[in-house]
Amino acid sequence: MPVVREFRLPDLGEGLTGAEVVRWMVEVGEVIAVDQAVVEVETAKAVVEVPCPYGGVVTARYGAEGEEIAVGAPLVTVAVASGVGFEVAVAGPGGSGGSGGSGAPGGPDAPGAAVERPLVGYGVAESRGVRRRRVGAAAVVAPAAVAAPVAARAVAAPVVVPVISPLVRRLAREQGVDLAGLIGSGPDGLIMRADVERAVAAGVAAPAAVTVGAAAGSGATVASGAPAAEQVVPLRGLRKAVAEKLGRSHREIPAATCWVDVDATELMALRRQLNATPGPKVSVLALLARICTVALARFPDLNSSVTADGSGIVRHSAVHLGFAAQGERGLVVPVVRDAQARSTEQLGEELGRLTEAVRSGTLTPAELTGGTFTLNNYGVFGVDGSTPILNHPEAAMLGVGRIVAKPWVREGELAVREVTQLSFTFDHRVCDGGTAGGFLRFVADCVERPGMLLRQL
Template structure:
């Protein structure tokens, strides 16, 4: 007889507490091998495939594609052992039945409707569907209003005493941020567990405007109370993580920006000479990275972070260089570890590897964390300048605009040269304008005269 084992969403590391189901790789009834990827999920860091530690027949899946689940929530159940014959799966069904409450919990957590998963029959699946559409709420009511479904906010007489059971710390934070007292919320989960849907319904009830004493005209347009029109895009996954980090940066870091135009003609010529000599091609980004590393060695204040709790500036011993990469799922910042120890060839190869992994959605959380300084080449978008937001908790970011022919005074004469605008956005807590200006001027000098780097080679 087969034994049914439950596989839960594992801890994906880097402090991640939830993930969104992007694509199921198996269906109910499929045979899976040990460590076979069964689902593709997106976290706040990256998109990853999750392998199942059991081998057997899939008997249930929990959550639709697009559902967000917390770490530890059930993903699927697998019938292990036996032959996998239909009669064995039928016998295993009673063991899987108690999982229905967990399935409902994971569905309610995301606020989505769960249909068609698990081993229950069609009637049971229909009973689990949660209808929350506005149209259903506006359907003709029964003559006795008191018979309506109970409101999500319970009367004070049934308020919780002691710790309130909540499905996730994220749900508890949602209530706290919106000023909702969870003791006044009636949970619809197993044993009164408060789900995300319960909190959202309670918030909606609190925010619903109180009806005026005078009866509203019968012909009042529905648009008077309708939600604002427009497409709503959830801030979650990579986009949500980026939004949170940028907001935190703007809130915590007193940033300033300085910029300078530089003649990049000699740098472009040096790169062309390197690539003409044979061997792997050297990218312009790699040369700029080498310049950044040497500049940070001269101005270590900018390779640091601020410990606000201890009120200390922490100067970091190694340069882990982040760079902005645009992907179909949004902007990410992969990190080249120990950039100061790499050659131009090594930097070129690592930039290419991380960029391709980011675009394919296969980059790992480890490749997106630990940066100490960011290089932002926004010139690829055809713009000259920018005042970027610092990648928290770093202290600075170097921006590079497009390199284009411009009139320039060279050796006392007007000439057409390849000109680039460089900008430095820095945390004014770690240094003042003199240090920031010195760093940027050194970078510009290296761009204009690459031989300056020979002093430190």
């Protein structure tokens, strides 16, 4: 007889307390293999696939798409084989094997072993190739004492919409497009981003009448007593984590900001010279990242953080450089590990890789944590200056505005130069204004006279 195992949402790392269900990858009654991904969830850090350590028949799922599940709460239940009869029943018409494991006689995955497998990670590549199989009504008969409570707690299977990408679902949700009414242009009718964009252009939206219950299912609830046009959008996932982190930073860190206008003409000329030679292209961000690592070597107090109890300052030996990047999930800060040990080209390659991961929504939690200093290029938004909130618990952040042609006095004469504004926000507990001003002035001098970097290389 099968044994029903309950799989709970595991701790996905970095102290996360819950995750939002983005997409169920299996259905009730489906046969799954050991370590097959069963659900895609969005945490405060990334969208990840969660594999189940049990192989067998899915008997229940907990949580609808868009619902948040706490770490340790039930995720799915699986009827696991405990005898040869069950193994034969799920083997399929050919009777060629079970639903998971190596199938070696007497091995840990053999029928009857019922060995719990550890969770191996955020998703297993092999799980994408597993063919879904459904067990007929006569194939498996679970004990009534077990099946009844499981069925009572099971979540009704939602309408299956052929959408794989969580980014496409999010776009449709934000634009009010009803995916159930679309015909996908991808393989097997898969709904692509272009299909949603065409529907938006054509004015195809979800039904206009929104009740409290319907809004809750889509991630928003109508405020009690508020006009029909107003909605309260709950803070979940990334937005909730950002709100909590920025709020904590603003409350706990006595931050100060200083800034300076600099002539970036020579830096831009250097970039053009580098990109005129064979090899990877060098971005302005890569050059600024290299300048930051050199500056932090001269001013190590700024590559630090205050301890949780406020009793000391941790000075970090390595520069893990975070940089602000805008993706479809909002503003995130991926981290370049050991930036001080990378050349300008290597910095550029890693910045490019992480930026592409931001755009595709494939960043892992590890790539979004552990930063010690942040470089914020808000010039891409067409603005000159900013006074950003520090990325807690970091002690400093360098901001760069747009680089634009402006009149500039150089060597006593008026000229048109490429000018930008640098702003530097720092934790006043780790240093005083002299250290912050010295750091910013050094960075400005390197931007205006990039040849200075040769002394540091």
